[in-house]
Amino acid sequence: MTNAPQQNHISVQQQDFDLAAEYQALTANNQSDGAVVHFVGLVRDNNLGRQVQALELEHYPAMTSKALSELVDEARQRWDLGRVRLIHRVGKLGLGEQIVFVGVTSKHRGSAFAACEFLMDQLKTRAPFWKKEHTQQGEHWIEARESDRVKAGDW
């Protein structure tokens, strides 16, 4: 059952997600996995010294789900995982709002920690999302970070 499609949940959406509901979806009727690791990315108020007021997230709709599914498939090839849930929001997001959720279950913690970090690192360089920053000085597109590219390449 490990690779059954219903073990994956991938969503690109405007609406917020509920952490308690996500945890429930990862763990309900799942007695074979002893580890749950999740990551949540938030909109923070400062980027490279600029005071951020909001973020706007654009994506390439036809490609995003496909790209995220491929990342989950790769993670499953590397680690023995139970459930994987990946949510990425798009549209305009205010300070402190949730942007992204990655949740992974596995029998033991090692695989869950590694797969969660792997998915975030790969998502940062391979999934077609772009952030535009709104600041008091105006709006501009965020530039990709070399450190993200290096980190994704380390896996």
Add this chain to the structure above:
Amino acid sequence: MIKVLFFAQLREVLGCANLELEANVRNIAELRAQLAQKGQSWQEFLASDKALVAVNQTLVNEDCALNSGDEVAFFPPVTGG
């Protein structure tokens, strides 16, 4: 015909979200060269070191062959997460 899409900053600097052209280019490198003829900003921002490219929703390299009906997308390095 080949459908070409542009996203994010690239869409804004080119002032173009999508276009269609005859499938008379064999690969991505040739497509970039043809689009570069549209003007200075096209030449500058579509350079292979600035714009990633996907064919039919999968990231590809310069030598990826193109066929009629393909959807090609150019975009800046991604910044999600």
